[in-house]
Amino acid sequence: MQVLSVTSECAPLIKTGGLADVAGALPGALAPLGVRMRTLLPGYPVVMRALKDAVSVAHFGDCFGGPADVLAVEVAGLDLLILDAPHLFDRPGGPYLNQSGGDWADNPERFAALSWAASEIANGAIADWQPDLVHGHDWQGGLAPYYIARSPAAGQVRTVMTIHNIAFQGLAPAWKQAALRISPTDFHSDALEYWGQISTLKAGLVFADRLTTVSPTYAEELMTPQFGMGLEGVLRDRRADFVGILNGIDEDVWSPAADPEVRTYKLPKGKAANKALLREEFDLAAADGPLCVVVSRLTEQKGLDLLLQALPTLLERGGQLALLGTGDPWLEAAFKQAAGPNVGIRIGYDEALSHRMMAGGDAILVPSRFEPCGLTQMYGLRYGTLPLVALTGGLADTVIPATPASISAGVATGIQFYPVSVEALSNARTSCVICMNRRITGQRCSAML
Numbered sequence: 021m022q023v024l025s026v027t028s029e030c031a032p033l034i035k036t037g038g039l040a041d042v043a044g045a046l047p048g049a050l051a052p053l054g055v056r057m058r059t060l061l062p063g064y065p066v067v068m069r070a071l072k073d074a075v076s077v078a079h080f081g082d083c084f085g086g087p088a089d090v091l092a093v094e095v096a097g098l099d100l101l102i103l104d105a106p107h108l109f110d111r112p113g114g115p116y117l118n119q120s121g122g123d124w125a126d127n128p129e130r131f132a133a134l135s136w137a138a139s140e141i142a143n144g145a146i147a148d149w150q151p152d153l154v155h156g157h158d159w160q161g162g163l164a165p166y167y168i169a170r171s172p173a174a175g176q177v178r179t180v181m182t183i184h185n186i187a188f189q190g191l192a193p194a195w196k197q198a199a200l201r202i203s204p205t206d207f208h209s210d211a212l213e214y215w216g217q218i219s220t221l222k223a224g225l226v227f228a229d230r231l232t233t234v235s236p237t238y239a240e241e242l243m244t245p246q247f248g249m250g251l252e253g254v255l256r257d258r259r260a261d262f263v264g265i266l267n268g269i270d271e272d273v274w275s276p277a278a279d280p281e282v283r284t285y286k287l288p289k290g291k292a293a294n295k296a297l298l299r300e301e302f303d304l305a306a307a308d309g310p311l312c313v314v315v316s317r318l319t320e321q322k323g324l325d326l327l328l329q330a331l332p333t334l335l336e337r338g339g340q341l342a343l344l345g346t347g348d349p350w351l352e353a354a355f356k357q358a359a360g361p362n363v364g365i366r367i368g369y370d371e372a373l374s375h376r377m378m379a380g381g382d383a384i385l386v387p388s389r390f391e392p393c394g395l396t397q398m399y400g401l402r403y404g405t406l407p408l409v410a411l412t413g414g415l416a417d418t419v420i421p422a423t424p425a426s427i428s429a430g431v432a433t434g435i436q437f438y439p440v441s442v443e444a445l446s447n448a449r450t451s452c453v454i455c456m457n458r459r460i461t462g463q464r465c466s467a468m469l
């Protein structure tokens with residue numbers, strides 16, 4: 021089966037979060053099942069610089085305000101199609117934000133162009149290749165199923181839409197309809213209209229043949245007002261076509277035995293050595309208590325404001341925190357403020373350091389208010405770093421909570437807390453983490469027995 025994956029991020033080329041990891045790992049995971057997946061990605065400067073021997077396989081004279089090429093190229097084992105549209109993507113800043121941290125005003129056009137290019141490819145724009153199926157990710161790929169549904173390829177080329185995060189809905193003002201190549205007859209509440217605006221995510225949810233999200237629990241949550249963020253009705257209507265499939269992680273990239281950042285790793289002794297190195301790297305005092313790590317975007321979603329409030333309790337009980345993240349300026353400032361002998365803070369994005377943190381941490385904290393899947397808790401599980409997570413979404417599906425029963429059966433893999441509140445997080449018995457970790461690493465812990 022020939023599949024075209026339409027994504028705004030793809031590791032190792034361009035990443036702001038888990039979407040990149042998943043988009044980058046999916047082709048390799050599906051290849052043994054007979055799927056050839058090509059990945060359509062915008063030609064951001066960082067992507068263009070990584071290309072060698074790229075060949076133009078399609079040219080568009082007018083791709084949302086300028087000419088564009090589709091370049092075919094292989095990078096890191098990925099079969100890529102790059103939308104080289106300098107008027108949309110050749111600019112400084114990130115994939116979605118400008119250098120001052122604001123959304124690019126033409127984001128709707130930029131990712132409509134990506135989705136439209138996917139539809140053109142579905143309709144034969146590349147001479148010797150056509151997909152059987154187009155797979156759109158999040159709001160950036162949401163218009164692809166719509167354009168295809170309104171093109172000659174409708175019914176021939178099938179479409180799947182995956183929700184990685186319903187909080188980003190791809191909203192654009194109604195007056196952009198013509199610029200986004202949306203027919204006025206499709207601007208109504210059973211199609212692309214959403215409370216008076218255009219929603220490109222809703223376009224995908226209404227027009228794709230099948231819908232998926234990234235964990236079974238999040239799929240159920242999404243059909244409730246508490247988590248559906250206004251789109252629960254659309255998803256309930258499509259329940260028969262909607263399924264939650266748990267994300268996996270790339271075990272070649274996240275492999276304690278082969279990880280170049282894990283110099284001294286070997287369980288059970290390696291944890292202590294890596295922890296000592298990590299303490300040094302974060303200027304933390306030597307201590308007996310658990311070293312808790314966080315690698316995260318610093319946003320409301322991730323519940324890290326709750327962690328800030330629970331921090332005194334964690335420290336009182338002898339715990340330490342090492343945090344790596346970027347995001348909301350107020351959270352960045354508040355964590356910097358909290359730094360001290362037992363709290364190490366790195367504001368920034370650092371892939372290599374994130375590996376060392378998995379290697380050296382006792383526990384990885386993920387106190388998210390909602391979490392479609394979450395990947396860092398799974399990395400933690402691979403590295404003997406116990407997940408302490410909120411009971412929501414994919415966190416509920418990937419961690420077996422420590423209870424007297426699960427501990428005695430030897431199947432617990434982490435600690436879950438509920439409700440997602442400062443009290444529940446504070447009482448999540450971080451002290452257990454040490455016991456649990458010793459159990460995983462084969463050491464006995466008298467407190468637990």
Ligand code: ADP
Pocket residue numbers: 036037038039041315316317344345346368369370371374393394395396397
């Ligand atoms: P989300 O996609 O919502 O941000 P995930 O847990 O699915 O959450 O994925 C986050 C990914 O981004 C993980 O691979 C994590 O290691 C990585 N990551 C997040 N923040 C940073 C950072 N500051 N430095 C390095 N990696 C980070």
Ligand code: GLC
Pocket residue numbers: 037038039042184185234267391392393394395414
């Ligand atoms: C989103 C979600 C995260 C998920 C990732 C990959 O960014 O916030 O929970 O793991 O997508 O699917």
